[in-house]
Amino acid sequence: MEYALVIEDLSVAYHKKPVLWDIDLNVPFGTIMGIVGPNGAGKSTLMKAVLGVVKPLTGRIRLAGDTHQAHAVAYVPQKESVDWDFPTTVYDVVMMGRYGHIGWFKRPRKSDHEKVEAALKTLSMWSLKDTQIGALSGGQQQRVFLARALVQEADVYFLDEPFQGVDAKTERVMVEVFKSLKAQGKTLIIVHHDLNTVRQYFDSVTLLNVRVFASGAVEDVFTDENIMKTYQSDAHQAFWRDERV
Amino acid sequence: MPIKHFGVMSVFNLGFTLTVVMLGTMVLGILGGVLGTLLVLRRQALMGDALSHATLPGVMLAFMLFATRSLEVLLIGAFLSASVAYGLMLLIKRHTLLQWDAAMALMLAGFFGFGQWLLSIIQRQGTAAQAGLSRFIFGQAATMLREDVIRLTVVSAVMLIILIGLLKEFKTAVFDPDFFSSLGRSAPGIEWLLRGMTLVFIVLGIRLVGVVLISALLIAPVLTAQQWSVRFHRVLLLSAFIGGVSGLVGTYLSATRANVPTGPVIVFVLGLLFLISILVAPKEGLLRKSFEWHRLKRTLTLYAPLIHLYEQPEGTLRLEDVVRYEVQGYVLKDQDQWRLTAKGEAKVKAMKKVILDES
Numbered sequence: 001m002e003y004a005l006v007i008e009d010l011s012v013a014y015h016k017k018p019v020l021w022d023i024d025l026n027v028p029f030g031t032i033m034g035i036v037g038p039n040g041a042g043k044s045t046l047m048k049a050v051l052g053v054v055k056p057l058t059g060r061i062r063l064a065g066d067t068h069q070a071h072a073v074a075y076v077p078q079k080e081s082v083d084w085d086f087p088t089t090v091y092d093v094v095m096m097g098r099y100g101h102i103g104w105f106k107r108p109r110k111s112d113h114e115k116v117e118a119a120l121k122t123l124s125m126w127s128l129k130d131t132q133i134g135a136l137s138g139g140q141q142q143r144v145f146l147a148r149a150l151v152q153e154a155d156v157y158f159l160d161e162p163f164q165g166v167d168a169k170t171e172r173v174m175v176e177v178f179k180s181l182k183a184q185g186k187t188l189i190i191v192h193h194d195l196n197t198v199r200q201y202f203d204s205v206t207l208l209n210v211r212v213f214a215s216g217a218v219e220d221v222f223t224d225e226n227i228m229k230t231y232q233s234d235a236h237q238a239f240w241r242d243e244r245v
Numbered sequence: 246m247p248i249k250h251f252g253v254m255s256v257f258n259l260g261f262t263l264t265v266v267m268l269g270t271m272v273l274g275i276l277g278g279v280l281g282t283l284l285v286l287r288r289q290a291l292m293g294d295a296l297s298h299a300t301l302p303g304v305m306l307a308f309m310l311f312a313t314r315s316l317e318v319l320l321i322g323a324f325l326s327a328s329v330a331y332g333l334m335l336l337i338k339r340h341t342l343l344q345w346d347a348a349m350a351l352m353l354a355g356f357f358g359f360g361q362w363l364l365s366i367i368q369r370q371g372t373a374a375q376a377g378l379s380r381f382i383f384g385q386a387a388t389m390l391r392e393d394v395i396r397l398t399v400v401s402a403v404m405l406i407i408l409i410g411l412l413k414e415f416k417t418a419v420f421d422p423d424f425f426s427s428l429g430r431s432a433p434g435i436e437w438l439l440r441g442m443t444l445v446f447i448v449l450g451i452r453l454v455g456v457v458l459i460s461a462l463l464i465a466p467v468l469t470a471q472q473w474s475v476r477f478h479r480v481l482l483l484s485a486f487i488g489g490v491s492g493l494v495g496t497y498l499s500a501t502r503a504n505v506p507t508g509p510v511i512v513f514v515l516g517l518l519f520l521i522s523i524l525v526a527p528k529e530g531l532l533r534k535s536f537e538w539h540r541l542k543r544t545l546t547l548y549a550p551l552i553h554l555y556e557q558p559e560g561t562l563r564l565e566d567v568v569r570y571e572v573q574g575y576v577l578k579d580q581d582q583w584r585l586t587a588k589g590e591a592k593v594k595a596m597k598k599v600i601l602d603e604s
Contacts, residue, residue: 073427077421081421082420083286086477087476087477088475096421099414132476
């Protein structure tokens with residue numbers, strides 16, 4: 001079976017505290033995988049390690065057929081990670097998604113502008129293209145980030161809590177976009193915190209709390225027993241943390 | 246080179262050296278505007294201030310050790326001293342609970358104080374050569390050697406070209422460093438480049454503008470520009486323009502008015518532009534905001550009774566309001582009770598819409 005993402009023996013630590021421990025994970029092509037776990041479980045860190053934003057302690061990461069090409073992945077960070085007062089417009093933020101394709105010292109071409117326009121129209125944001133990003137609602141801000149990911153034209157999409165603080169309508173629009181990406185054979189890996197919608201949104205799920213408790217098809221692994229084990233493993237977490245401090 | 250090649254400049258009869266110094270300060274100002282935009286948006290506005298104050302002991306030590314007034318030697322001292330301060334800031338940040346702002350404030354005060362102490366020692370010895378050293382505090386552009394100015398102009402121009410060439414990378418890394426890293430590019434690399442260029446900018450500028458005020462050239466232009474636009478490229482262009490104009494005008498005024506130090510004059514020009522902008526800028530300006538507030542207040546005072554009548558149809562109206570509204574056709578008398586006409590209702594609805602949208 002061909003995998004979009006293979007992780008072997010991955011460990012990540014901040015200041016000597018392990019936040020991820022001995023992670024093994026395979027994500028097949030064409031799935032929508034949710035990554036679920038309690039606060040501080042290392043969900044965002046796992047994503048950042050895969051994308052090269054944080055440096056792992058140990059382990060191997062293979063993305064989309066063993067070649068980590070920068071433009072093979074798209075990333076939607078948590079909304080809170082950027083300064084929304086930054087003097088820039090919706091259009092310019094979405095254009096950043098093309099920068100991986102454009103190259104150093106070069107300017108966007110006509111085709112880049114067309115792709116930005118198409119993505120903004122898909123997410124019903126075209127009329128707001130010249131708006132300063134701080135004037136947007138939470139849902140609109142998340143749509144801007146999603147549009148930026150769309151124009152990256154990646155094979156694998158990483159989204160960190162994309163439903164955080166968005167309105168119901170935006171959530172529906174986003175789920176539609178995810179389904180159409182999956183229909184195009186893309187892989188989506190989504191950090192998620194709402195256990196109620198896991199069965200509805202994802203076809204596979206990884207239960208994470210410092211280490212992987214279960215991973216696979218939702219109907220197989222998203223069981224009450226596995227969820228309990230993942231969310232009640234404070235003792236396990238504390239064990240590793242205390243020993244390392 | 247004959248003066249006439251400088252066209253407009255020679256009209257004012259400034260002389261070759263002053264023309265060169267003014268162009269040099271202008272290029273430095275433009276660089277400060279561009280670099281400062283990135284620094285301020287990265288929430289590192291104080292970095293320039295801390296680094297510039299930290300150059301002072303380096304200048305003094307270089308003078309004491311090598312007994313020279315050669316600008317290169319003194320500036321190498323400045324560079325090393327600010328680098329040490331920066332290294333200490335990193336150490337403090339990494340190994341203590343102090344945050345960046347505290348680390349910067351500590352280094353700023355400590356290094357600047359040390360530098361002043363060294364300066365007073367040098368001055369007490371009273372060597373003839375020490376005359377120029379106090380010029381590093383507030384800057385004295387007009388007394389610089391022509392070769393030194395040309396050299397710093399060339400270095401500034403090179404940095405400006407790098408910044409503009411990599412503008413979309415800088416912008417992305419400053420706005421969203423994690424996203425920039427996910428593109429397979431190095432956000433820490435861009436951060437280092439930015440700080441390195443800030444350090445070089447400061448070292449180049451201290452003799453012109455002075456260690457105390459050089460950071461104003463990083464901070465003030467972008468703050469002024471942000472009053473006028475929310476688009477990155479416009480803010481950047483305007484900031485560069487403001488930096489350049491301040492450098493040019495400030496140096497001219499300082500050189501032609503009995504050798505006033507350059508730094509304070511540049512800061513005066515920057516401050517004036519900022520003040521004007523914060524007052525009259527079209528959207529964010531205080532005058533515009535105050536005008537809109539008063540207009541809203543007037544509308545509310547004039548039409549509040551009408552709105553009340555709309556909300557409570559059995560209510561009463563005072564005589565002076567009745568007269569006005571009847572003439573305007575908003576109310577009609579219907580068996581001892583004033584009632585809104587269709588026109589009056591439309592007026593209330595329109596006002597509610599405007600007021601709700603505005604507030």
